Each structure stands twice: as C-alpha cells, then as structure tokens.
Amino acid sequence: MSRSKLRTAVLGGALVAMGFAASGCASHRFVRDQVEVVDNRVTQVEGTAGQALQRANDAHKLAEGKFLYQVVLSDDSVKFPTDAAALSPEAEQRLAQFAQRLQSENRNVYLEIQGYTDSTGTPEHNDQLGEQRAEAVRRFLNRQGVALNRMSTISYGQEEPVASNDTPEGRAQNRRVTIVVLA
Structure with a gap:
C-alpha cells in the first residue's frame, strides 16, 4: 500500500x-x-x-376499630360557606351537644374527623380546605373537653361528593365534616 x-x-x-x-x-x-x-x-x-x-x-x-356511629355535619347545621372553614354558631351548638353526648356515655371512643369540600377550586386547595374544616371541628371539640389524643383529622377534599356539584344545593351538601365514632 x-x-x-x-x-x-x-x-x-x-x-x-x-x-x-x-x-x-x-x-x-x-x-x-x-x-x-x-x-x-x-x-x-x-x-x-x-x-x-x-x-x-x-x-x-x-x-x-369497632364502628359505633357517625355524625355528618353538612350545610343544614354547619353551613360552611364556599372556601371557608370557620364554624357557625349553629355548628358550635351542634358540636357542643355532640361533646356532651360523648361525655355522658363515658365511653372510651376514638373520633376520626373527615373534612370534605365541593368541587370549586383546585384539588390541592380543596384538600387543604377539607383539612382546615376538620381541624376547626377538632379544636372546638377539644375546647369542649374531648382529648386531642382521641381525635384525628383527614381531608378527602372534593373526592367523595354526596350530591352533584352541578347545583348550588349539591355543592352546599358536599361542604361537610363527618365524625366517625369508633370504640
């Protein structure tokens, strides 16, 4: 080459x-x-x-846990406005009655406080708002004498509606807090 x-x-x-x-x-x-x-x-x-x-x-x-009963606080008694977590006087009255019932039954129970929202807003915002609603109920019950170690909160946000979010009435029903009472 x-x-x-x-x-x-x-x-x-x-x-x-x-x-x-x-x-x-x-x-x-x-x-x-x-x-x-x-x-x-x-x-x-x-x-x-x-x-x-x-x-x-x-x-x-x-x-x-052994499920005993649940209390649903929806627009009828609690009246959560859109994008708000503050308890109304009616809600506080109903929660005070609930706390008295717990104390009179004198049972060793555990409460799971579940916060829900309508579909207005982003899912992330609704998760936070549901948690704020559940926390407002938890704080109020604690002031009524329910021990904090007997309560937990969780937000389901807009994920589990009980009514259609297409109407104002349905959205109002979805803005709620559910208290699950366990033995």
Missing part, C-alpha cells in the same frame, strides 16, 4: 471514528433527557402512592 493510500485510509478511519463519537454524544444527551422525564414521572407516582398508602392506613384503622 502506498503512503498516500495509507494516509487516506488512516484519515478516513479517524473521520469515521469522530462521526461515531459525535453521534454517541447526541445519543447520550437523548438518553439523559429521557431518564429525566422518567425520573420526574417516578417522583409523581411516588407522591400518589404515598397518598394512597395514607388512605389505606386510615381505612385499616377504621376497620380495626
């Missing part, structure tokens, strides 16, 4: 190698981008799985 042919072959090989290297960089960047997309999705799935696990644990706790 002549010297010029050898040089051409070596230069050609070098160019081919550089071409493979350059295409490898583009492939590497593509793989990195795809891995980032997958990582973001995994993070979202982990968050959703964590929420599902919390709900499953709460359901398990309900199943373990």
Whole structure:
C-alpha cells in the first residue's frame, strides 16, 4: 500500500471514528433527557402512592376499630360557606351537644374527623380546605373537653361528593365534616 493510500485510509478511519463519537454524544444527551422525564414521572407516582398508602392506613384503622356511629355535619347545621372553614354558631351548638353526648356515655371512643369540600377550586386547595374544616371541628371539640389524643383529622377534599356539584344545593351538601365514632 502506498503512503498516500495509507494516509487516506488512516484519515478516513479517524473521520469515521469522530462521526461515531459525535453521534454517541447526541445519543447520550437523548438518553439523559429521557431518564429525566422518567425520573420526574417516578417522583409523581411516588407522591400518589404515598397518598394512597395514607388512605389505606386510615381505612385499616377504621376497620380495626369497632364502628359505633357517625355524625355528618353538612350545610343544614354547619353551613360552611364556599372556601371557608370557620364554624357557625349553629355548628358550635351542634358540636357542643355532640361533646356532651360523648361525655355522658363515658365511653372510651376514638373520633376520626373527615373534612370534605365541593368541587370549586383546585384539588390541592380543596384538600387543604377539607383539612382546615376538620381541624376547626377538632379544636372546638377539644375546647369542649374531648382529648386531642382521641381525635384525628383527614381531608378527602372534593373526592367523595354526596350530591352533584352541578347545583348550588349539591355543592352546599358536599361542604361537610363527618365524625366517625369508633370504640
């Protein structure tokens, strides 16, 4: 092989190698981008799985405890306005009666206070608002003498409507707090 042919072959090989290297960089960047997309999705799935696990644990706790009865505080007596968690005087009166009932029965019970909302607002906001409503009830019951270690709160937000969210009346029914009494 002549010297010029050898040089051409070596230069050609070098160019081919550089071409493979350059295409490898583009492939590497593509793989990195795809891995980032997958990582973001995994993070979202982990968050959703964590929420599902919390709900499953709460359901398990309900199943373990002996269900006695539940009290539903909805628009009829509590009158939660849209996007509000403050208790009305009527709600406080009804909760005071409920606390007296608990004390007169003198039972060793556990309360799960569940907050709900209508579908107005984002799901995230509604989860927070449902928690605020449940916490308002928990604080009031504590002031009435119910021990904090006998109560827990959870928000279901807009997830479990009892009426259609298409009408003002239905939305009012969905803005509620349910107290589940367990032995």
